[in-house]
Amino acid sequence: MSADIELGRQKLAWAREHMPVHAALRQRWASTWPLAGITVGVCSHIEAKTGVFVETLAAAGAEVVFTGSEPGSSQDDVVAALNEQDGIVGYARRGISDAELDELHNRALTHRPRFILDDAAELTARMVHQHPELLEGFIGMCEQTTTGIQRIQAMAREGAIRFPAYAVNNTPMKHEFDNIHGTGESSLTNLLQTTNLLLAGKRVVIAGYGDCGLGLATKARSLGARVMVTEIEPRQALRAHMAGFEVGPMAEAAAWGEIFITATGNREVIRGEHFDVMRDGALMANAGHFNVEIDAEALAGRAEEVTEARPGIAEYRTADGRRLHLVAEGRLVNLATPTAMGHPAEVMDTTFAMQAVAACHLVAHAEGLSPGVHAVPDEVDRDVAETRLTTLGIGIDELTESQRRFLESWRIEDIKG
Template sequence: MTTGQQKMDWARQYMPVLRSIREEFEREKPLAGVTIGMALHVEAKTAVLVETLAAGGAEVYITGCNPLSTQDDVAEALNQVKGVHCYAKRACSNEEYYAAINRVLDARPSITIDDGMDLIFEIHTRRQDVLDGVVGGCEETTTGIHRLRSMAAEGALKFPVIAVNDTPMKRHFDNVHGTGESSLSSIMVTTNCLLAGKHLVVAGYGFCGRGVARKARGLGAQVIVTEVDPRRALEAHMEGFVVMPMDEAAKVGEIFITTTGNTSILTERHFALMQSGAILSNAGHFNVEIDVKWLEEHADAIERRDGIDTYDIFGKQIHVLAEGRLVNLATPKGMGHPIEVMDLSFALQALSARYMVEHGKDLVPGVYDVPNAIDEEVAERKLAALGIAIDSLSEEQTHYMSAWNIGT
């Protein structure tokens, strides 16, 4: 058994929800004759999703969605799975990255599964030749969905896409617990630095940011939150975090984690204010939140440890993790979200892909929520796997909750 197969075998045992779906897919073959194109982080948990789709009868073509998140041994193992074609490679150049995207599109997929919208972007710009064959897609992450909603608002989106990220089972588990735990664990294993007692700055208090902030506080960090949304800022304040502008946080922060999905969160003016030894990391999808390009143009990088580039600038040293890319996946030992969390997220992906195969031709172009029945089904399957039973409403209770004329 290769190391990639060992990783996949390890992940499978902690993914009971996806296992139950795979067993169902193997019996029913709901994806028979379907070609699925994927751009996701190619590592062990993703591989279990890919196996599940292939077990359902799909021909799957996959590449990475981040140049540094692919695990080459897992990519190699995926190519041994019947019906799977993997083109991902770690540390690929920008040209190699998009060449792999185009190899996926050369297969003319009818269903796309994206993490960051790269496939959909290519289809709508440089690869419109495959557009007519696409029934629909699924998008995994917040950043991709923001862009898809912008496309839809402008009338530019040409097929239906399910916003897998924007559903309770994704936001409250993957974004909060997955991003929170995996980002901090990756920072700790990469730097070997203590979090307890340190001033840790979290940029953005969305679901990912609040997950990072809460778990960092649990580890003893003194957490500072920066925000642009007054409601989220107030929420962070009410939950006991210090809230301030980044211009102020930059002066006291020792560890920085960006989670906004936006660009230019940490820039030249912030670097000038930081303490020597400040550690900068990004937990948003694209590597635009930290202005690494400016640092590269104004200082020579010294690799202090694997996954850490140190810049001598303004008379001090600033450390950037994973080149400003996803810290939980792009560091040398980054393993991504915990397996149990991705079991839920990839169960949503598998069931949403089946839904799109069955209903996509009836949907007009646009961004769609995950059907509530799918979201509840994933929760029910997880509870069953845990052996947890819950109550159900009686007929009287159901009637009471739906009636308007009962009175007090």
């Protein structure tokens, strides 16, 4: 069945209406075209908010080629509605195999992007590893995820990258809103929608207390769940403890929990030994980037029968008669469940704005930047924060001259005088 372009257009229109920072950027760039003449590759979950981001890059003068970052998270109607627009071409489909996704990435790279806006460094890693001929004339990249920055840093350690990269994920305007609020709210929303179950009173285990885990744990508690956190990092574990959560190893949490959500960016966080002690009916979902946090192979190895309990939920029946449930094959719960819609539009408005403004900044300053991973300059972060406040109609105070001098002083007479 062909994709419903009209539905794709409708989804884009709704997202556009709720992404005012992008509207402001399109207005700002209407006459300046900071990406004019540059082919920009976008790798992300191709749904309506990403569509508005892609449109905004095109409005900044770029020729945009997009592709999906994950086999289950793109929406065919939005892809079709984007592909009918000037200056935009893309390759993404929902529900494809990993091999088909590889093929779509390769097709996107045939357009020879000179700049990449990436998710988990998928397109950049493929280009560097499999198509090094494309590095000639390549300007740089921006990365929006924790996992992707780890990958780019690993590449840099091996001397594999010869271009500058901006770690957009690490900016306050990205991770303090997207990872905490976006992942926190949308993962729980999609989990509850997929299961049609109640969170209040449930025992919920959150694996990993980074930004995503903090958002998940805090929001699950606010809905009445009893939350236990697992960690491998002592300071993060202490933070979770001081925030009032139970903290313990997964071996303990596995027997305690009813719902498990992983958000570690690591692999096999819930594995064979943990499945063995889980209670009947336990439900597992993943909010981390890759579908390796819950060891689905080991789970399948313990199952006498695997059935679909509900759309998006697989039920594994173990030899001792327990039913263990895995949501969306362990892929991103906020993007890969049957009705998933990803982060709320307001969150992606600032996340993608950070990507877009950082891209323009990097393009303008590429010659002065050495190869490797760079922090996004603070002025870029402030710019997006100020634009967002303006769209919200919120004003803030400005430093007076005397306050500015006070903050910049260090001599006792200057401070007290």
